Amino acid sequence: MKLKEQKLLDQLREMSDKHIGQLKADIKSGEMSVQMYQQQAVLIDQALQSECDMDVYEMYQGCAADDVEAVGDADVKEIGRITKVTFRQDTDKLSKSLDDLQLGEIDVMYESVLDLKATPVLQDTTDVRVAGDSNRPDPSDVTVMVVNDTDTVLVTDYYNQSVKSFYTRNNQTRHSKLSLGGKPWSLTKLTHNQVAVTVLNIKQIVTVEVNPDLVLLSTITTSKQYCGITSLTPSTLAASSRSPPSVDILDMTGNVLRSVSPRHYGSKILQYPNFLCTTRTGNILVSDGGTECVLCLTPEGDVVFTYYSPIGDTALMSPRGITSTSTGDILVTDYSPNRVIHLTESGQFVRNILTQQDGINQPQGVCVEGHGHVYVCLISGVIKVFTCKH
Structure with a gap:
């Protein structure tokens, strides 16, 4: 047992x-x-x-192929690694299909030529004052963009500490206002629907999206108080400082890549570089209210030309806004004599293209756009639009 x-x-x-x-x-x-x-x-x-x-x-x-379950199973046939997938189109079928395919129509729009020899004609006046403004408007700089097939005017309003856009939709004049918490001075186009704006008293550059309503994209804190600004490349800006007087090349985070303070016969040219503009050749135009001159610089800091004219009708007294046309011509506003001056691409005086007789009174920012129009900011709080084309 x-x-x-x-x-x-x-x-x-x-x-x-x-x-x-x-x-x-x-x-x-x-x-x-x-x-x-x-x-x-x-x-x-x-x-x-x-x-x-x-x-x-x-x-x-x-x-x-259920590879996971087949791991270790010697009877499962191995599948080779794919090295290439090729699409072979049937050209005959494609050709026959395209013959009957209607994709749409192509419209070609040519840029109107800004005829600076023509007599400017006042076309429109835009009042910058909008609902909610607590101070009188003070438009300091202006630019024009085409956003979603809509002509949009953008302006900095210094006293009301905002950027504003004005446009027409469904035959109705509309506007958008973006408060910045500081005093904006100048602005420049970055892309087809983005601008950068200098904010003086809080040492900032802000980027704004234009839809054409305005949306704040980013705030860049800078080491200096910048006034004038212009876009050089998609990744670099030029901005002007009054203290110390210089033109700085910045990256899109606000880092100073290069600081330029040129001299002329041993003396500093820059004192109050209020406005900047990029030429069609990539140089930088500077409008300086202290030395009363227009200066052209390369991005490396070399002086291309300076426009001084201390006496006579051609003398600059208080240069402010500055812009360059597609042909290289230069327009600069002269605040005290109440005029807009036309210079050649090499900095030679041509004529007073707009004067007080045209309603120009204490002008600041100026810009041109593809329809042959000139936009001028006036201290009275309006933007005057002139047609100057063939």
Whole structure:
């Protein structure tokens, strides 16, 4: 009886060990499967995030073949790695389809030529004052953009500490106002629907999106108080400082890449560089109200020309806004004599293109746009638009 009992216990132990071993093996296999499924889930996420068609297609093929379950199965036929997927187009079918396909029509619009020899004609006057203004408007700089096929006028309002846009939609004149918490002075185009604006008293440059309603994009804190600003490249700006007087080349985070303070016969040219503009050749035009001159600089700081005229009708007394046309001509406002002066691309005086007789009284910012129009900011709180074309 004892011997039989021991024999049965040995058989039971042997059977238990066998089944326990099998269960442990099953558990281990299950854990490995879970781990492999987790790894494949990570790979699938990576393939989807990579947006690579080859990666996505290869992962799909692996899942379809049930590669995870087939790991270690020698009977499963291996599938080669995809190296290339080729699309062969049926040229005949494509040609026949295109013959009947109507995609639309192409309209070609040519830029109107700004004829600076023509007599300017007043076309429109825009009052910068809008609802909610607590102070009289003081438009200091202006630019014009075409956003969603809508001509949009942008202006900095110094006293009301805001940037404003004016446009017409559905035959209705509309506006947008973006308060900045500081006094904006100058602005420049960055892209077809973005501008950068200097804010004087809080040492900031802000970027604004134009839809044509205005949306604040970013605020760049600067080490200096900048007034004039112009875009040089998609990644660099030029901005002018009054203290100390200089023109700085900045990156889009506000870091100063280069500071320029040119001299003329041993004396500093810059005293109050109020406005800047980029020429068609990539140089920088500076309007300086202290030395009463217009200066042209290369981005490296070399002086291309200076326009001084201390006496006579051609003398600059208080230069402010400055702009360059597509032909290279230069327009600069002269605040005290109430006029807009036309200079050649090399800085030679041509004529007073607009005067007090044209309604120009204490002008500041000026710009031109593709329809042959000249926009001038006046201290009275309006923007006058003149047609000057063939």
